[in-house]
Structures are given as C-alpha cells and as structure tokens.
Amino acid sequence: MNEPLLRTDTAAMLETRQVLKRYKSGSTTLEVLRGVDFRLPQGGFTAVVGQSGSGKSTLLHLMGLLDAPDGGEVLLEGRRIDNLSAVERDRLRNTAIGMVFQAYHLLPELTAVENVLTPLLIRHSIWNWFTRRRQARLEAEELLDRFGLAGRLHHRPRQLSGGEMQRVAIARALITQPRVLLADEPTGNLDEESGAGIIEALDELNRDRGLSIVLVTHDAGIARQARSIVRLTAGRVETVAPAA
Numbered sequence: 001m002n003e004p005l006l007r008t009d010t011a012a013m014l015e016t017r018q019v020l021k022r023y024k025s026g027s028t029t030l031e032v033l034r035g036v037d038f039r040l041p042q043g044g045f046t047a048v049v050g051q052s053g054s055g056k057s058t059l060l061h062l063m064g065l066l067d068a069p070d071g072g073e074v075l076l077e078g079r080r081i082d083n084l085s086a087v088e089r090d091r092l093r094n095t096a097i098g099m100v101f102q103a104y105h106l107l108p109e110l111t112a113v114e115n116v117l118t119p120l121l122i123r124h125s126i127w128n129w130f131t132r133r134r135q136a137r138l139e140a141e142e143l144l145d146r147f148g149l150a151g152r153l154h155h156r157p158r159q160l161s162g163g164e165m166q167r168v169a170i171a172r173a174l175i176t177q178p179r180v181l182l183a184d185e186p187t188g189n190l191d192e193e194s195g196a197g198i199i200e201a202l203d204e205l206n207r208d209r210g211l212s213i214v215l216v217t218h219d220a221g222i223a224r225q226a227r228s229i230v231r232l233t234a235g236r237v238e239t240v241a242p243a244a
Contacts, residue, residue, distance in 0.1 A: 013077060013180050013212040014040040014063055020071035021058050021235075032058045034235040035072065040180070045206040045213045047223035047243065050232035056216045057184050059232070063214065064099050064182045065089040077179070094123050098173030102185040104165045106157040106172075112164075113153045116140040116172045123176070136175075143171040147201060163194030170201060180212040181205070187222060199225050 021033040033055045040046050048056050061067045063074055065081065074082040081092060093099070106115045120136050144153055147167040157165055166186055173181060183202065187195030199222055205211045206227075215226055223229050224243045231239045 011042050011077070012039050012075070013042045013044065014038075014214065015075040016059065016063065016069075016072060017075070018072040019059070019062060019069045019074065021055070021062065021067070022070050032235050033062075033069070036232070036235070036237055038063075038230060038237070040212055040214055043206070043210040043212055045203070045215070045227045046230055047215045047217055047226035047228070048230045048232060049217060049220065049223045050238075052218070054232040055235045056218075056232055060182050060184050060214060060216050064097055065093055066099075094119055095176055096179045098176065098178035098181040100166070100169050100173050100181065100183040100186045102188040104157070104162075104169045104189075106165055106168060108157050111154045111156055112144060112149060112160065112168045113137065113140050115157070115168055116143060116175050119172060119176045140171070140175055143174055144168070147171055161194065162190050163197055166190060166194070166198050167201065170198070174205075178211075180214070183213065183215045185216055185218070187217070187219065195219075195222065 016036055016038040019033050019036045019038075020031075023030045023032060036055070036059060038059065048059060050056050058067070062069050062082070065074075069082055073080050076092070076096060081089070084092070107118065110118070117136060117140050124132070141150075141153060144150060147170065149164060149167055149171075152160060152164060160168065170186075181202075187198050190198065202213055202215065203225055206213050215222070217223050226243050229241055229243050230237060
C-alpha cells in the first residue's frame, strides 16, 4: 500500500490518485504503475527517482497528458484532467503544463528564438499572431537572455552545445507561462557541469518565480536539489521524504 505523501497546508498544483498504467505485448500484460498517489503542492519542487522500469517517465507522461491512465485520476489544481477531450488536453499542454525532455526535441531547421516561439505559433490564429508577433519575439529573446543565450538567438540546434540546447528547450516550455513544469531526465545527455547549470536554472525558477516543478531523474545528487523526493519501486510509491 502506498505511503501517504508529504502534506502541507499548501493547495495541490498537480495530483494523481491511484493511477494505473498497463501495457500489453501479445498475451503478456506489463503493469507499469500500480495505484500511484502523487501530490505536488503549489510552488513545490519534487524529484521522482527509481530504477529503470520503475514507472518514473510513465508517471510524468500521464501528468503531462501525453498518455492516459488505465485507472485512477490526474488532477490539475483540483480539476480532473485525464478525462478531457483531445482538444482540451492539447490546450492544457499549450497553456498550463510545460514539458522538458532528455532529448530536447528542438526543430533542426529553426533558430533558437524560433524554437522558443513554436508553442505560441501553435496557440494563436494567424491574425492574433500577426498582431502580437513582435511582443512574443521580445519575450522569447528575454527568456533566452535569462538563460545566458543572448548571443545564440540565431543559432540552429546543430550549432549549440547540449547544455545550450536544453536551455533553449526550457525557454520554449516557459514561453507559454505554464503553471507547472515537468522535466523528464533533463540532464541525462549532459556532462556534469552542463547538468548542474540546468538544475540551477530550475531551482531559480522555483525559488524566484514560484514555478511548480516535477523532475524525473536517476541521479541521486540531482534529486537532492529538489525540495522533496518521491521514490518509485515496481510501479508503486515506496517512499516520500524531504530532500536532504
């Protein structure tokens, strides 16, 4: 049975309640998540850790509406979101939930600033985009400047280092001003120095802007930079504790 999560008087930003996820391969059914209760408070910064196959990324993808649970519920600010229509889920991913992945997922033909702007291009109609494109570009440039990339605005991904590409990806996730940021192994492809820079950037966003963050990582040292740690084992929550 899952242990109760750390509770505070702070309202929950993101929750899962008894979430189940199964995958079928032929006659075999793999139970990846087996009734996971998770709670991220408003302004929280939680690291999710566990061995490969424990269900960390699957849980994050369910919270980010990239997949649907086979049972249980996912809630954002107290509202159930896993049962929304495809259109509503797409809208939430474009307005309320920012996501960062290990593989960056930058468009190779676009510059850094153009990559950052892509969520806004998707959000707005042609006319709305035409009326606010200058302001949007200023916001994208300010974000990249904040991450030390003022001199890389017009560079394409192949001209950037791994750490720079990940910072572009974070800026892209933030351009929509999301209420929660989900980061799936964001330092997994980076060297130690670049990875430390990414975690420092996330910590600053959490402390200074109050951005709620869930970070999936296999690195115990990185997990300790969060405010709390949730450990998954075989698809269940094993422990929940403050970060050391």
